[in-house]
Amino acid sequence: MLTRQEVxxxxxxxxxxxxxxxxxGMNFPSTPPTFFDGEPGMVYLYEAPLVDxxxxxxxxxxxxxxxLKAARSKVPIDSARFEKVNEQYRLSLPESSRAEFDLYIAGAPKWARSVGREADDAVALIYEADCASLTGEVTK
Incomplete structure (x- = not known):
C-alpha cells in the first residue's frame, strides 16, 4: 500500500x-493525477498497481x-489507431475486466445516441468520461 507521498x-x-x-508534443505529467489528492486531513492508501x-x-x-483534435480540424479519426490503442489498453487490464471493457467500447455509439449525441461522437463521449479529469481538457 502506498501513501499519497509514496504515490x-x-x-x-x-x-x-x-x-x-x-x-x-505530449509528455506525461510530472505529478500524479488529482485522483490521488484526496480530501485534506484524510489519510489514503493506494494499491501500488494503481499508479501503473x-x-x-x-x-x-x-x-x-x-x-479528437484531428477530427475537430476535419481530419477523419484514425479508427485503426484508436482500435490499436484500445486493444493495448485492454490487454493491460486484468483478464477479468476485459469483457466489461469490450462491452463499454462496443456500447459507446448507443450511449452517445441515448444522451442526444450522434453515434459518431462516441469517441468524444468516451474521452469525457474516461480522460478529461486526467488531462483537464474538455471536448465540447
Missing amino acids: STEWAKAVAASKLELPP HFVMNFWRCSWISTE
Whole structure:
C-alpha cells in the first residue's frame, strides 16, 4: 500500500520507466493525477498497481485527445489507431475486466445516441468520461 507521498515517488518512477509512446508534443505529467489528492486531513492508501494503471490510462487518453483534435480540424479519426490503442489498453487490464471493457467500447455509439449525441461522437463521449479529469481538457 502506498501513501499519497509514496504515490508521487512511484508516479515519477513509473513515468520514467514507461515504454509507452505518447503522441508528438505530449509528455506525461510530472505529478500524479488529482485522483490521488484526496480530501485534506484524510489519510489514503493506494494499491501500488494503481499508479501503473493511471500511467497507462494517461497514455490512452493522450491518443484519444490527439484523434479528437484531428477530427475537430476535419481530419477523419484514425479508427485503426484508436482500435490499436484500445486493444493495448485492454490487454493491460486484468483478464477479468476485459469483457466489461469490450462491452463499454462496443456500447459507446448507443450511449452517445441515448444522451442526444450522434453515434459518431462516441469517441468524444468516451474521452469525457474516461480522460478529461486526467488531462483537464474538455471536448465540447
